[in-house]
Amino acid sequence: MDYQLIKNWKFPEVDRTYTENDSILYALGIGFGQEPTNPDHLKYVYEQNLQAFPTMAVVLGYPGFWMKDPKAGINWVKLVHGEQRLTIHRPLPAAGRVIGRTKITHVIDKGADKGALVVSERTLHDADGNHLVTLGSTTFCRGDGGLSQSDESPAALEATPDRAPDMTCSIPTLPQAALIYRLCADNNPLHADPAVATRAGYPRPILHGLCTYGVAARAIVQAACNNDASKLTALHTRFSSPVFPGETLVCEIWKDGKDAVRFRAKVAERDVVVLSHGFAGIKA
Helix, strand or coil: CCHHHHHCCCCCCEEEEECHHHHHHHHHHCCCCCCCCCHHHHHHHCCCCCCCCHHHHHHCCCCCCHHHCHHHCCCHHHEEEEEEEEEECCCCCCCEEEEEEEEEEEEEEEECCCEEEEEEEEEEEECCCCEEEEEEEEEEECCCCCCCCCCCCCCCCCCCCCCCCCEEEEEECCCCHHHHHCCCCCCCHHHCCHHHHHHCCCCCCCCCHHHHHHHHHHHHHHHHCCCCHHHEEEEEEEECCCCCCCCEEEEEEEECCCCEEEEEEEECCCCEEEEEEEEEEECC
């Protein structure tokens, strides 16, 4: 990996028009509709007064799997999605047009045998130029350390408090969740093909990390926002371990003043932490 090449990588603007059906498909992928008569589910999966769930922003304006480009010189087979950050400036409409603009903000060398971190930022604006969201993504390039230059790391996410959580919310993921979610964004066969999952070292296909992220957002909106997603202003977390479709996500939540909570998520069946260092901004 060449520091200057990656730091100055040029991304084309992504002009994306999405429909109500796209918003519904995303919501179904993160499990809305499990309670088909519940108004707090229906508002995301039924076109009457439809709302877009805020974390749908992660699948909009995406520039594609650029790290697989041979020109990047990245060992893409060893990539791991390390962190995801989302800051919400305006609510996403249920249908509309967005322009995604991506840039690399940090390239951080961890050492020749320890890999490197690449941090990207993507903004989404609507057709009128209104700034909707800012997304940050950290990718751990496990096979690409030992760079000639390195940036300072951005401010780290804080660990959750060392005490019992103030709230807990459990949400089961769907057995078919990965098969639905891949229609929204990432169609990597790792999430569908048992043979590919086996070659990658997993007993069966795993759930997309960003699908797990969306389910955790559901839990926070339910437990800390009184089912009002418009109160969510930010959602940042670190990915710790994969989830298998059908497992139950247990989100542990700690109050952090009047306008934020900290969180982490486990899978109930294996008692394994899958999301850590979580932060959610919430309108008071």
